[in-house]
Amino acid sequence: MMTTGRAPVPLVPLDARAVGMSVARTNFMRRPASEPARVGHREWLHFSIGGPDLTLLVNMSVVDDQRPSVPRGCERGRVLVLVRDSGGWGGGADEVGAAELEVHGGRVFVALAESSVDLVAGVFVVKVRLRDRPIAFELELRPRAFPSMASNVAIGPGEEPINWVVVPDLSADGWLEIAGARRQIRGAPAYHDHNWGYFSHRDFAWQWGHALPDDGASPFSAVFARLLNGAQTETYMQSLLLWRDGRQYRVFREDEVEVSAEGLLRKDDFFTVPRTARLLTGGTAADIPKRLRIEAKGRGDAVSACFEAIDAARIAVPNEHDLGTTLIHEVVGVFELRGVVRGEPVALGGHAVFEYLGRGA
Amino acid sequence: MSGAMRALVDDVLDCVALECPEAYLAMQRALGARRIGLAFRHESFSLAFAPAPAPAAEGWFSEQPIAIRTTARTLHDILMGERDPLDAILADELTVHAGADDLVAAAEAGLLFVKGAARCTSLAPMLRRLKNLAEGEGES
Numbered sequence: 001m002m003t004t005g006r007a008p009v010p011l012v013p014l015d016a017r018a019v020g021m022s023v024a025r026t027n028f029m030r031r032p033a034s035e036p037a038r039v040g041h042r043e044w045l046h047f048s049i050g051g052p053d054l055t056l057l058v059n060m061s062v063v064d065d066q067r068p069s070v071p072r073g074c075e076r077g078r079v080l081v082l083v084r085d086s087g088g089w090g091g092g093a094d095e096v097g098a099a100e101l102e103v104h105g106g107r108v109f110v111a112l113a114e115s116s117v118d119l120v121a122g123v124f125v126v127k128v129r130l131r132d133r134p135i136a137f138e139l140e141l142r143p144r145a146f147p148s149m150a151s152n153v154a155i156g157p158g159e160e161p162i163n164w165v166v167v168p169d170l171s172a173d174g175w176l177e178i179a180g181a182r183r184q185i186r187g188a189p190a191y192h193d194h195n196w197g198y199f200s201h202r203d204f205a206w207q208w209g210h211a212l213p214d215d216g217a218s219p220f221s222a223v224f225a226r227l228l229n230g231a232q233t234e235t236y237m238q239s240l241l242l243w244r245d246g247r248q249y250r251v252f253r254e255d256e257v258e259v260s261a262e263g264l265l266r267k268d269d270f271f272t273v274p275r276t277a278r279l280l281t282g283g284t285a286a287d288i289p290k291r292l293r294i295e296a297k298g299r300g301d302a303v304s305a306c307f308e309a310i311d312a313a314r315i316a317v318p319n320e321h322d323l324g325t326t327l328i329h330e331v332v333g334v335f336e337l338r339g340v341v342r343g344e345p346v347a348l349g350g351h352a353v354f355e356y357l358g359r360g361a
Numbered sequence: 362m363s364g365a366m367r368a369l370v371d372d373v374l375d376c377v378a379l380e381c382p383e384a385y386l387a388m389q390r391a392l393g394a395r396r397i398g399l400a401f402r403h404e405s406f407s408l409a410f411a412p413a414p415a416p417a418a419e420g421w422f423s424e425q426p427i428a429i430r431t432t433a434r435t436l437h438d439i440l441m442g443e444r445d446p447l448d449a450i451l452a453d454e455l456t457v458h459a460g461a462d463d464l465v466a467a468a469e470a471g472l473l474f475v476k477g478a479a480r481c482t483s484l485a486p487m488l489r490r491l492k493n494l495a496e497g498e499g500e501s
Contacts, residue, residue, distance in 0.1 A: 067480065069379045076482055097482040132485060276488070278442030279475045316479070323384055323476045361472060 014246040019143050020122015024107075026149045027119065027165045030196040031062060031075070031105045039064045039072065040160075040320070043196035045110060045117050047126060047141065048210065049172045050188050051351040052310075055332050056137070056176060057082040057091075058128055059315070060110050060117055062103050066320055074098040077112040080273055081128060081135055082313050082330055083178065089271035089313045090178060092133030108194075124170070124192065139174035141190050143167050145221060145246035155227050155236050160198035167192040168210060168221040168243050191223075191353070201319055201326040201357075203230040207259070207292065209307055209354030211335035219245045220348040222305070222337060224294060226259060230359075232287075235259075240296045240305065242341065242348075250341045252296035252303070263290030265309040265331065277316030280325040282361045288312055288329050292354065296339075303339025303346055307354050310334065316360055325360030365494055366404045366433060373487050374408075377477035384477025391470040395463055398426035401433055402498050427459040427467045434495040440475075440488065 032041055044061035058081050065076040077096035082089060094113050102111040108119035114129040124141040145168050152161040170190040175182055191210040207226040226238040238259060240252040265288040272278045294305040315328040335352035339345075378385040389410040397408040407426055435454040438444035449455035459467060478484055 067380055068382060095482045095485060132489070272442055274479065275442040276440055276475070276484070277479050279439070279446075279472070280479060318476070318479045323387065323473070325476070325479070361476075 014144065014146075016142070017122070019146055019246065022146050023122055023143050023167060024119060026147050027167070027194050028107045029062075029103055029105050029110065030163070031103055038198070039066055040198045040200070041196070042198070042320075044194070045108070046193045046195070047124070047139075047190060048192075048353045049139065049141070049185070049190040051214070052332070052334075053085065054176075054183075054185075054188075055082075055084045055351075055353065057330055057353070058126060060112055060115065062101065062110060062112075063320070065098065070098070075101060075103065077101045077103075077110070079112050079115045079128060079130065080315055081130060081133075082271075082273060082315070083135065083176070084311065084313070084332060089311075090133070090135065091271070091273045091313070092130045092135060093274035094131050095274070134179045135177070137174060137176040137185075139172050139176075139185060141170040141172045141192065143170050143192075145169040145243050146248060148223070148241055148248055148251075150225075153227065153237055155199055155204050156229055156234075159200065159202065159204060162195060162197045162199045162227070164193055164195040164225075166194075166210070166223050166241075168223050168241070169212060169246060189351075200321045201230075201317070202321050204228075205230055205232050205357035207354065207356055209292075209335070209352055211307070211337070211348060211352035212350055213348050214350035218348060218350075220249075220337075220346060222335065222348055224305075224307075224354070232357075240294055240303070242303070242346065244346075250301055252298060252301075256296055256298035258295045260293045260295075261289035261291070262293065264288060265290050265312055267312065270329075271313040273313070273315055277318075277325065277360075280316050280318075280360045281314055281327060282325075282359075286312070286314075286327075286329060287358055288331055288356050300343075301339070301341040303337055303341065305335065305337035305348075307335045307352055308333045309354070327358040327360045329356045329358060331356060364404065365490075366399075366401050367406045369487060369490050369494065370399070370406075370408070373478065373484070376481050376483055376487065377474060380483065381477035381480040384473050384480065388470045388473040388477065391466050391473060393466070395423050395466060396426040397467070398428045400428070400430040401436075425459075427457065427463050429455070429457050429467075431455040432495070433491060433498045437488075437491045437495040440478075440491070 042063040046059045049056040065074045079094040082091040096112040100113045118125045129136040147167045149165045172188040172190040189212040209224045211222045221243045223241045227236040242250045292307045310333045312331040317326045331354045337348040
């Protein structure tokens with residue numbers, strides 16, 4: 001493994017205002033007008049907060065409601081929460097109809113029943129209160145890195161493209177309450193992505209992960225994105241993105257990246273949200289690699305990375321195009337990356353969350 | 362609580378039929394002329410799904426129903442993912458009596474029902490009603 005090279009030279013400190021403006025300019029709701037010419041739009045805001053001792057995942061999604069009993073132009077929303085601590089996994093989901101949904105296109109504002117996400121002066125304000133589970137939290141997430149945006153990423157023949165913005169590093173402050181027990185969250189590491197488009201899960205899967213260093217002095221953060229066909233036999237795109245001191249530092253793309261999987265994560269049971277969808281998950285067999293190895297090199301740069309899965313929970317997403325179920329495995333683990341970029345050593349070791357897609361019943 | 366479970370089951374089925382008719386019709390097809398006898402601690406009733414659009418003719422439905430006996434608590438815990446159906450069967454908290462073909466059809470219909478329910482936005486209040494029935498069951 002290559003670890004030689006000059007020590008990283010600290011960059012000038014980030015301008016928090018510039019980061020906030022950049023986030024606001026790229027990260028706004030893309031929902032179409034209230035009288036859309038086409039249907040099938042989907043969009044979600046995803047946040048991952050914390051480390052190995054406490055991981056909190058929240059996803060707020062808004063999709064065109066295509067059910068035949070619903071007038072055209074209506075949307076439906078969903079709030080999904082997963083939390084993992086020393087007691088294991090918990091969480092729940094709120095399904096939200098059009099009457100309890102408020103979304104402002106052109107900026108980040110989503111209110112789904114008693115939960116909401118707002119972007120105020122470059123800071124995400126996330127408030128969640130699940131209706132049927134004793135879980136609530138209010139967090140302010142301050143971006144500590146410039147976002148990266150990808151537009152019109154093709155995901156195979158006959159399928160609409162996907163778009164996203166990722167913010168790899170944020171600092172979270174606030175509180176989390178589970179079953180009446182409140183804990184404060186101060187300066188917790190966090191990650192955010194925002195995806196949108198008219199794509200379906202018809203023949204589409206992804207492997208997606210993000211990692212932040214356990215060592216607060218480390219300047220690096222990483223995001224891995226790989227889009228595949230439904231059978232996961234064909235890769236549509238893949239990239240490993242590195243940030244240093246909050247700035248995008250190197251993007252390894254396509255042929256520069258080689259991915260291999262080793263072993264499988266075995267669990268006797270998977271915590272699943274929505275809890276009512278557990279019967280749709282099709283048992284405990286899951287195609288979750290125990291280790292995902294990523295080798296990336298090009299233009300004189302080279303890094304080796306490995307994500308080792310430790311634990312996982314499932315999100316069950318009913319397909320829009322048929323009665324099947326797409327499973328999103330939220331996998332927590334340890335990410336290790338070493339190498340040389342621009343002649344300087346790169347090292348990142350720490351908590352990471354990866355998503356692997358699967359098929360349910 | 363007499364009649365409360367029947368009313369709840371009817372409301373849930375109406376909800377699935379309205380919000381996810383594809384799943385409801387597939388469930389109906391899976392069951393065909395089979396009837397389902399549901400027995401809870403305080404209430405028993407029978408379900409039959411007439412083929413749409415014409416009402417079923419007399420004698421169309423099977424005489425021997427698929428007999429399901431359980432409690433509101435067990436049903437709630439299974440639907441909420443807190444109890445595995447197989448564990449409930451092994452613990453005698455859920456019994457299903459039927460011929461092999463009927464059991465397969467019932468399992469398929471049950472899965473289609475859950476697929477439909479998973480697509481309903483108005484299911485949450487009904488799950489709360491089921492939870493209340495489960496809690497009331499233990500008190501009476």
